[in-house]
Amino acid sequence: MAFESSLVFGMYSQIKHSLQGSAQGAGPQPQVIIPSAAFSGSIISFILCPSELVKCRMQIQGTDSVVPMSRRYGNPLDCVLTTVKNDGVRGIFRGGFTTLLRECIGNAVFFSVYEYVRYHMHLQLKSASTDHRNLIDVGVGIASGGLGGIAFWLAVLPLDVAKTIIQMTPDKNATRNPFQILSSIYRRAGLKGCYIGLGPTSVRAFPANAAAIVTWEFAIKLLGIKRD
Template identity: 60%
Template sequence: MAEISSSGYKEYVAGLSAGVAAVATGHPFDTVKVMLQKHNAEAHMIQYRNGLHCTARILKTEGIKGLYRGATPSFVGIAVEGSLFFGIYSQTKVYLQGGVQSGEPRPQVIIPSAAFSGAIISFVLGPTDLIKVKGIFRGGCATLLRESIGNVVFFSVYEYVRYHMHSNIKANSSNHRNLVDIGVGIASGGLGGVAFWLTVLPLDVAKTLIQTNPDKNCPRNPFGVLSSGWIEGVLYSLGATVSRAFPANAATIVAWELALKMLGIKRD
């Protein structure tokens, strides 16, 4: 589906809204994942049976604010990232379409637009990781590959699911149309997010291994790192990653599309 009209700054504002929605939905999942990894790996700490047990414990002892511990920096960082990411994707897509409306999604437009926006974002994510790993370009290759490849998959799934769902669902009123738009956004965004992580989770594990290795001279080729012992890391994080991917990306897309509509950027 192609944009009929576009206004530069508005696409970045819509992307900022998407970033805020991503943190609001996804941060509790990240909190639970960190608690599971930290507490279950260290002696003399609470042992959680699973994610639900961990969530219930946090809510009981700290309330809802416990799930959003440390969320403020994330809101700022992800909001800026979302603004750049969706703004660059939208404007690159419009440029490649030459301003001509196009019905069915075209790979020759989606793939370079998604890859380019993902590549740019990988350089934004590098300094963010500096706080954690004290090496601004360490793991940069893995991050670049993860964001470029992953976002090609994400936007391809999103655009095609969105197109075919809208093509087969007819709304009889404006109220029904709004509900359809939200439902399609949930399905297309959620499935796109799951597809993203199923595709690039090995690269994400490689990035983590490179960034957390205490040896400053450790190998930084992600494929070399993946050649040994990466399956365990993928399997360990698969459940938590996928369970977060659907709701977080569904909320992100719904917020993005609603923001575009409110800002007057129309889509077929």
């Protein structure tokens, strides 16, 4: 997560800066934010896909009814090696297309919400006392990051559900088309089925992304990097 976060925030900042050019300070620009965020998401999907496959496969080993003792992995490396042995290198990238979609769309939504909330909150609070500027910046970071995180998962949780099913299904011949999987879920359980796990995901998303944004903005300030 540390590597993934540093990569996505770093790439987003650099691409956004390059695309903005001399138009900095003109407020959020969707034609800059969306491609910057989507490209960053596409790159980190190649890291997230194998790491999440290993994480999910290790997590479902909690009960014998799910995974018999004879088929359990000893550790994450054993999971990787066993997957490569059984399915080839492509096996650890199972669900890669769905992860790519999730990260491109999700990050475009996240950074759009973050940038707009941040911009308009600072616009409303620009006349506030400079004595409380640091406190205001933290509050804006919490609100913009937390709301961005919630928006991310509201937009792409169905894709995450499909990704998990693709990665965990033992049948090698099962479909890897996320839209076919979601269509099947929708027929059986409706929209609620496509958003299974929304509660705990939302509970995690707000504080995790709020903390990430506050830390990121504090680091930018600490390093003396200029922001629009």
